Amino acid sequence: MTAYDLVVRSRGVHLPDGVRPAAVCVRDGKVAAIVAHSSAVDAPVNVDLGDVALLPGLVDTHVHVNEPGRTEWEGFATATRAAAAGGVTTLIDMPLNSLPPTVDAAALATKRAAAQGKCYVDVGFWGGAIPGNTHHLAELHEAGVFGFKCFTSPSGVDEFPPLSWAELPDVLAELRRLDALLIVHAEDPAELAEAPDSDDYAGFLASRPPRAEDKAIARLAGLAERARARVHVLHLSSASALSEIRSSALTAESCPHYLTLDAKEIPDGATAFKCCPPIRDRDNADELWRALADGTITCVVSDHSPCTESLKEGSFGTAWGGISSLQLGLPVMWTEARRRGHELADVVRWMSSGPAELAGLTGRKGAIAVGADADLVAFDPAAEFIVDPGELLHRNPVTPYAGRTLRGVVVNTWLRGTSVGQEPLGELIRRDTR
Known part of the structure; x- marks a missing residue:
């Protein structure tokens, strides 16, 4: 009997205590040992990556898969194949669309049944908090959701309406009782205007000003403090809300598109760039990067929100608002992080261990550590490629990154010690499963 099932060696293994040469030994889907790079280890599969980095699998806690019901927008098979190609080994699916x-x-x-047997990476689920379903939150919590998503402004789909400011205290009280997390799309509807039916990006941007986020986040901070509840701000776009987050108990995430794209460079009519809240300017992004560096923003996730190509057509007023980036988030972030003087280890913290901590998966996901799932990514940080939409694996290959040169290539992805290939070996995970 061999000692291990798999050994992966690299001169740059990203471990919780730093980056160093090592050999990662896998048994029964878990990291069983981490030994010196040159150690002789008994295993039927022995992979030597050389200078290619070995990272923990990314954890993306903000993904809209859309199946069942809108599977023509995206589905579990296509989304999870794209995730694996981008180094994401765990994703948490949003409750709407x-x-x-x-x-x-x-x-x-119903959603779990739709996902069963189709997933190439591990998949968990958020529950939804909408008007009138507070009495369902406990049953969802007991069924293993990772927390609860709500909107404070219209979501874009009628079947998932926003919570009013008057309804939020009751929801927060129930989640405090359950010790459950509330994750919030925070824009104040009173500060939003109808987007003009035009190709002008500046007009769309003006319809969702920073003060819509700032005001909503300030109100959330007060409600969370009074309820003593855990609240996380989704896809932070407005840098002017950072002071409120720093002075409160709120946590926050951002997304690659807010950190790397510049509103001033978005061509008129380029609706592939439309998302809500919107992409803002470079000065705003600079502040978001400073907040990443000082820990105010704890994680970077995709907010992969796809739709059919036809729904992305039209004006900025009518096109669907969402960016698809499951497959590209890691190289997008590494390209910009490197330019700004950050290390690859920073990107790993923001995209792997940070989201794992948010979802309560620390110890199982988000780190190469003994006892954790052997979710591993071979990543060549020096290689470059040009984004070709035809090579993207999500169902509708629309992307604002088309034609961009990115740095960093995912060479291989292992899920619980098995190289992700043609068979969907992902598991449906629960909050309370270890």
Whole structure:
């Protein structure tokens, strides 16, 4: 009997205590040992990556898969194959854009049934908090969702309406009782205007000003403090809200598109760049990067929000708002992080260990550590490629990154010690499963 099932060696293994040469030994899907790079180890599969880095699998806690109900937008098979190609080994699916939305235990069971046997990476689920479903939150929590998503402004789909400011205290009280996390799309509807039906990006940007986020986040901070509840701000776009986050108990994430794209460079009519909240200017992005560096923003996730190509057509007023980047997030972030003087280890913290901590998966995901799942990514940080939409694996290959030269290539992805290939070996995970 061999000692291990797999050994992966690299001169740059990203471990919780630093980056160093090492050999990672895998048994039964877990990291069983981490030994010196030159150690002789008994295993049927022995991979030597040389100078290619070995990273923990990324954890993306903000993904809209849309199946069932809108599977023509995206589905579990296509989304998870794209995730694996981008080094993401765990994703948490958002409760809206599928039909039914995940707002009660029956809907969660429907979604799990739709996902069963189709996933190439591990998949968990958020529950939804909408008007009138507070009595369903406990059953969703017991069924293993990782927390609850709500909007404070219209979501874009009628079946997932926003919570009003008057309804939020009752939801927060229930989540405090459950010790569950609330994750919030925070824009104040009173500060939003209808986007003009035009090709002018500046007009769309003006319809969703920073003060919409700032005001909503300030109100959330006060409500969370009074309820003593855990609240996380999704896809932070407005840098002017950072002072409120720093002075409160709120946590926050951002996304590659807010950190790397510049509103002033978006061509008129380029609706592939439309998302809500919107992409802002370079000075705003500079502040978001400073917040990443000082820990105010704890993680970077995709907010992969795809749709059919036809729904991305039209004006900035009518096109679907969402960026698809599951397959590209790691090289997009590494390209810009490197330019700004950050290390690859910083990107790993923001895209792997940080999201794992948010979802309560520390110890199982987000780190190469003994006892953790052997979710591993071979990543060549020096290689470059040009983004070709035809090579993207998500269902509708629309991307604002088309034609860009990016640095960093995912060479291989292992899920629990098995190289991700043609068979969907992903598991449906629960908050309470270890």
